[in-house]
Amino acid sequence: MSPLLDVSGLTKRYGGLTANADIVFDVNEGEIVGIIGPNGAGKSTLFDLITGFQQPDAGCVLLDGRDITGLRPDRISRLGVARTFQKLKPFLDLTVTENVIVGALAHTSDMKTARDRALESLAFVNLLEKRNNFARELSTGQRKRLELARGLAMSPRLILMDEVTGGVDQRSIAGLIALVLELKQRGLTIVMIEHNMQVIMRLADRILALHAGRPIAFGAPEQVRSEPAVVDAYLGTVTDAA
C-alpha cells in the first residue's frame, strides 16, 4: 500500500539559512506520525511546505500518489488536508460556532447542515459551552481546540497539528491525548508536531526527529529516542541553555 503522504527531498532556504534540508518521510493511512526537534529545527516550516503556505526550493510532496508540491494552500486543503497553526489564526470577530461553520462549509452550502456539523465538531473537542462566545474571548488552550474543531469540521483525510498541547495546562493534556486517539480510531491520518516527549511517545506510531532543519532520525518511538543523534540534539540544547 502506498503511503497517504510521501515527502521526499524537501528543502527550503532563506538566504544563507537552510530551514529544511532534504527531508524524507512518509505517513501511512490511519497512522500517527510525530515530528520532534528543538526550537528552530524547522518543524513549522515543514508544515508550511506540505500545506502550500510556503514554496519549497527542492523536493516533492505526494498526497495519495498525487504531486501536490507548490499548490495553493486552499487547493491542498480541498484535497482533504487540514492543519492547525502554531501561531493560532482564529477568526476573531466571528463566534466560536461561526468559526467552525466556515470549516464545515467546505462540503456543503446549506447553513443548517454546516451549523450542525460545526456543533458536533465543537462537542468533540469539548468546546460546546463556548459556542456563542466570540473567538477573541477564548484562552490560548481554547483557541487551540477551536482551530482543531474548525479543521475537523471539513472532514479531512489528513490533519497536521502544530503543538496542540503547547501552552495548555497539564490537566487538559490527558483529554487531548484521548481526543487524538479517538480521531485515529475514526480512521483519520495525523501528523503532529509535539514538544511534550511523554505525549508523543504515547501517541505516535513513528517519529521524525529534526535538528537544524535536517532529519536525524525516523522510525518507531523507542528507536528514535535511543538514537545517538537525537540524544545529542536534545542534550546539546540543554547544554547550550545552561
Add this chain to the structure above:
Amino acid sequence: MSGSRTDMLKTARAEPLWPRPPLWVSALGAAALALLIAYPFIFTTSFSQHLMILILLYALMAQSWNVVAGLSGQISLGQAIFFGIGAYSSTVLFAKYGVTPWVGLMVGMLLSALAAVAIGVPTLRLRGHYFAIATLLIGSSVQIVFQRWDWVGAASGLYVPIERASPWFYLQFHTSKVPYYYLALGAAAGGYLAVWKLRRSRLGFRLQALRDEPDGAASLGIAIARHKVLAFMISAAMMSVAGTFYAQYVLVLDPERLFSAEISIIVLLMTVLGGSGTLWGPALGAAILVPLSEYSRIWFGGTGRTIDLILYGILILLVCMWRPSGILSLLEERIRRRTEMP
C-alpha cells in the same frame, strides 16, 4: 462522548440557526419600516422628500462599500468609479440609442462588475494597503478619462433628455418627487435584502473568515483572491445601481461630481460611523451624515461645503474614541452573542 456532552449537543442543535433580535429591536424595525413607507405622505415638502431620497441612495452606496470593506476587509477608495459607470451607462444608452434606463441599470451593473474584475484581479492578490492606493489612483484616472472623452460630453458632461411620456418606462417624473422616493426606497431595500442574505450564506461566511485571518481561511479551502474579487464585484454592482438612479433623479451628469474622490470617501465615513461590517451601520451613517451635509449647506450657504467636512471629522473622532467599531456594532454583537440587552 459523555452523557452531559450529548445533552448539550442536543440543546445546541435545538437553538435557532440565526439568533433572534430582542423584541424591542424588532418593534423598532417594524416602526421604522412603516415610517419609511408612509414618509412622503407625512412629509410633503419637496425638501424633506429630497433629503430622504438622498439618505436612501447614500445608504445603498455606503452598504456597497461595506460589502467590500466591512465583509471582506479590503479598503476601496474608488467606489465613485462604479457610481459614475452606473450614471453614464443608463444615460448614454438612453440619450444616444433611446434605450430605457431599466436596461441601462442592468448594463451599468454588468459594466461595473467587469470593471471591478479588471481592477481587482491584479490588485486584490496583494496584501496590505495596495488595494486602497490602487483604487484611489484608478478612481482619479477614470475621472480624467471621462472629463476628456468627447463621445460622452467630456468635461461638460451629459444631460438626460427630457421625456414626459411613460414616466415609469423612462424613469423620469417631472411633477412629483414621490415616485423617485419609492424608487430610492426600493433600490435601498433591495440592496439591504441582498446583503442580509449574503451575510447568512456560505460566501458571506467565507468573506468574513478571510477578512479576519487570510491564512486560516486558506487552510479551510477558501480561494482568497477569487473571493475578494467576488466581493468587489458585488460591491461595484450595488454602487452602480445608485449611480443610475441618481442620474435619473438629477438628470445632469457632471464627471467632476460623479467620479469625485469625495463620494468614495463619504461612503467610507458613513459606514465607519454607523458600524463597518454590520448590516444597518451604513444606513445609520447615511441618516446622520446626509442631513448634516444638507443642513450645513442651508445654514452656512456656499461655505457650508467645508463646514460639513469639519463636522464629519469631529463625529469620526468621537466614534474612534468612544466605539471604534461604529455606533451599531454593540447591538449586533449582543444579538450574535445571544444575550439580552440590559
